[in-house]
Amino acid sequence: MMDTATHNLTVKRSWHFYDDAVMALASNLTVSTQNKAWTPLASRLLTTALGVEISTKTASYNTIGPYNDKLTSRTVAIWLDHGLGPYTRNYSYIILSNVKVQPMPELIKRYNDDEIFSCISNQDLFHAMAWLTLRRVSFVLRNNTTTMFSSQNSFFKINTRLNDAGAYLFNEATNDLSATLSHPTRINRIVTINIDRIGYGQGCIVLSDLATNVMIALPSSDPLLGASVTVTCKKNN
Structure with missing residues (x-):
């Protein structure tokens, strides 16, 4: 990943997929300025229903892609805060999908074992x-x-x-x-x-x-x- 506008933030990342987990690795996360860097882990709009639209359209990207309608809804965002630069760091974490809170202690023990x-x-x-x-x-x-x-x-x-x-x-x-x-x-x-x-x-x-x-x-x-x-x-x- 690179901040192509300024090159102030660069990092090499890889994701390793398994049946019930994804291992995320990153090396040389480099921030060359006194700015904070973070890695989004989840960013979701919490809605009560799922909408799907499948069609063929001819228009500009701004017309086809983002919608400009104003809305009010709950959101959730989770991220790794890497702190204030400049620095160079590595990190790793695990991603689990469709996991409820109750089995988490058992899963943590399993992955530790x-x-x-x-x-x-x-x-x-x-x-x-x-x-x-x-x-x-x-x-x-x-x-x-x-x-x-x-x-x-x-x-x-x-x-x-x-x-x-x-x-x-x-x-x-x-x-x-x-x-x-x-x-x-x-x-x-x-x-x-x-x-x-x-x-x-x-x-x-x-x-x-x-x-x-x-x-x-x-x-x-x-x-x-x-x-x-x-x-x-x-x-x-």
């Missing part, structure tokens, strides 16, 4: 998050540079090496493991992710050091640009 904030990287060019009880790790690498990520607790251990920019997802099941890659601008390229596991199959090259290079072929044509590609390796040959 899962140690979900213990295996996070929010470096400037590399974001990673390991949900170790789920055996799932997601990465966002923003440039083509060799990057290592290691994580370990009582549930799970993983060591990976990436060389190419992109959004990655590693998932391990009882009988197999998989690596998924998406890149918004590159096509027709083979990308390798090195994982400290043994896996067999097409695109899975076992190395002598008890690791596997997973070779992921990006889409070969522009219409598929940004599509996710998955390679699955079996644990038994």
Whole structure:
């Protein structure tokens, strides 16, 4: 995110989606002036009903988009207050949807027990998050540079090496493991992710050091640009 008018506020963010939660990471939140910065977590108009309009219109954006009607209604806004600049900071938080107040203590205990904030990287060019009880790790690498990520607790251990920019997802099941890659601008390229596991199959090259290079072929044509590609390796040959 960038304040394009003045460049007084810049930050790199990523969101890591799971079945019942979203992990939000940010690095190098930089405020270069003596102003406050905040991150909106929720901003909603509280109404009694939901209206939906679907139609085809031809007009200016101001006519089609925002409505200028004056109204009075309750609103709610929640944000992270990062304080008065100048400074450079990192932060992380979890987003839960459709959660009522009553189960919150149980959910907080569950996520603490899962140690979900213990295996996070929010470096400037590399974001990673390991949900170790789920055996799932997601990465966002923003440039083509060799990057290592290691994580370990009582549930799970993983060591990976990436060389190419992109959004990655590693998932391990009882009988197999998989690596998924998406890149918004590159096509027709083979990308390798090195994982400290043994896996067999097409695109899975076992190395002598008890690791596997997973070779992921990006889409070969522009219409598929940004599509996710998955390679699955079996644990038994």
